Every structure is written in structure tokens, then in C-alpha cells.
Amino acid sequence: xxxxxxxxxxxxxxxxxxxxxxxxxxxxxxxxxxxxxxxxxxxxxxxxxxxxxxxxxxxxxxxxxxxxxxxxxxxxxxxxxxxxxxxxxxxxxxxxxxxxxxxxxxxxxxxxxxxxxxxxxxxxxxxxxxxxxxxxxxxxxxxxxxxxxxxxxxxxxxxxxxxxxxxxxxxxxxxxxxxxxxxxx
Ligand SMILES: [Cu+2]
Numbered sequence: 215x216x217x218x219x220x221x222x223x224x225x226x227x228x229x230x231x232x233x234x235x236x237x238x239x240x241x242x243x244x245x246x247x248x249x250x251x252x253x254x255x256x257x258x259x260x261x262x263x264x265x266x267x268x269x270x271x272x273x274x275x276x277x278x279x280x281x282x283x284x285x286x287x288x289x290x291x292x293x294x295x296x297x298x299x300x301x302x303x304x305x306x307x308x309x310x311x312x313x314x315x316x317x318x319x320x321x322x323x324x325x326x327x328x329x330x331x332x333x334x335x336x337x338x339x340x341x342x343x344x345x346x347x348x349x350x351x352x353x354x355x356x357x358x359x360x361x362x363x364x365x366x367x368x369x370x371x372x373x374x375x376x377x378x379x380x381x382x383x384x385x386x387x388x389x390x391x392x393x394x395x396x397x398x399x
Contacts, residue, residue, distance in 0.1 A: 248356070248357070248358045248365070248398060249274055249355060249356035249357030249358050249360065249363065249365065250274065250357070251274055251275060251276050252273070252274060253273070253274045253356050253398070254271060254272060254273050254274070254356075254398075254399065255271075255272040255356055255364070255365075255396050255397060255398050255399065256269065256270065256271050256272070256396070256397060256399050257269065257270045257272075257371065257372045257394030257395060257396045257397065258394050259285060259372060259374060259392040259393065259394040260303070260392060260393065260394065261287065261391065261392055262306065262307065262391075265287065266286075267285055267286060267287050267288070267374070267391075267392040268283065268284045268285035268286050268287075268344075268392070269283075269284055269394070270282065270283040270284075270372050270394060270396075271283075272356060272364070272396065274355065274356040274357070275350075277352055278350055278351050278352035278353070278354070278355070279350070279351055279352075279354050279355065279356060279364075280348070280349070280350050281334070281347075281348070281349040281350070281351065282346075282347075282348050282349075283295065283337055283345075283346065283347045283348075283349070283372075284344070284345070284346050285337060285339065285344065285345045285346075285374060285392065286343055286344045286345075287343050288339040288343055288344075288345060288374070288391070288392075289339065289343070289376075290339050290340060290341050290343070291338070291339060291378070292336040292337070292338050292339075292378035292379075293336060293337050293338075293339060293345070293374055293375055293376070293377070293378065293387070293391075294336060294373075294374070294375030294377065294378060294379035294386070294387025294388070295334050295335070295336060295337040295347065295372065295373075295374055295375070295379075296313050296314075296330075296332050296333060296334055296372070296373050296375070296379070296387070297313070297314040297331070297332030297334065297354065297364065297370050297371070297372060297396070298310035298311050298312065298313055298314060298332060298370065298371050298372070298373045299311040299312055299313060299314040299315065299316075299332065299368070299370060300368045300369065300370070300371065301368060301369020301370050301371050301395045301396060301397075302368075302369070302371065302395065303371055303393035303394065303395055307373060307390035307393045308390070310371040310373050310390070310393055311368075312384075313330040313331075313332040313333060313384070314330065314331050314332030314354065314364070314370050315330040315331055315332060316331060316361070316362050316366070317331060317362070319331070320384075321333060321382075321383075321384035322379075322380075322381045322382040322383070322384070323335070323381040324380075324381040324382045325381075325382055329353075329381075331351075331353035331354055331362050332353075332354070332370070333353075333379075333381075334347075334349050334351065335347070335349065335379075336378050336379055337374070354370075356398075364396050365396075365398070369395065369396065370395075370396045371393055371394060371395045371396060372392075372393065372394045372396065373390050373392070373393055374390075374391055374392035374393075375387035375388050375389065375390060375391065376388040376389040376390075376391050377389075
């Protein structure tokens, strides 16, 4: 456990993240725990036939989680992009369950009682089928055992949808066209 910040320092290109992890280790009683500041997680996004469709990287910050997503092979336009509540993409993408919502809130940024903790704004795809998005959310954490942890007992997964999320109707984003289990690393 206590070695994790040191390993972060050793990772190529991650020196500043390692420095943050070391600062966190000095400031927190749970130093070195998975999910400490600077800890990362990843998800490889794949189509139902297994074709790669991009990836997402998550980084724990002092107040939330930064998410960088890259997608490819999608139709141009906006696509729903959510964290779903189960870390599984097989036997089909329904295995990922519904949106990550440990507090039981309704779906949608425009819902007066929303959003789900796993709601994220749409990802926008260009004519070449690729898209990028950076998100910050304070509604989730990578910290093990914490409230709203993406690493709860059954894990979590990203789902990319065929259609845009209208930020109100949970069904608006349509079919599940890519899925990726969120894993530490
Ligand atoms: Cu979704």
C-alpha cells in the first residue's frame, strides 16, 4: 500500500502526479491507499464485437475526479457518455447496469432533483469519427471504501450511447454502442 506513491513517481511522464501523491501521503492518514490524490484508473472502450473504440483515463484530485476520454469509430455528433453502476461489459452491455447513482438521485443535469453521480455531459464526435472530452466531477471518487467510490463492491463502467443525452430523459441517449470497465492503473 505505502509503495503506491513511489510507483507513481517512477511512472514515465507522471512526475507531477507523483508529487501530488507524496503531498497527499504527508497530509492524509490514508497515505498510499488506492484512490489517494494522484491515483489513476483507466477504461478501454470497445464495441459489442470487441473492436477498440477509445479509452478513458481518470485521475483523483483533492476534490473529485478528472476524466479524459478519447473515442473513435463513432457517428458524427453528440453521444451520451456515462458512468454505469456495474463494472461489467459482458455478456452484453446491459451487464453495466443503470447509471452510477449511489445516492438514488434521478437522471439528468436539467432534472430538478438530479443528476446521477454517473451523469457526464455528452461527448462530441467529428466527421472523422473521433472525439475527445475532458470532464471534472466531484460526484465520484476513486478512493476505496469511500462514499460514491467507483471501486465499490461491483465496480463501474463507462457506456457510450448512440444518441445524445438530453439531460432529462434517462432513455434519450439510446443504444449502448461502447463499453469499458473502469480499472485501477
Ligand atoms: Cu448511459
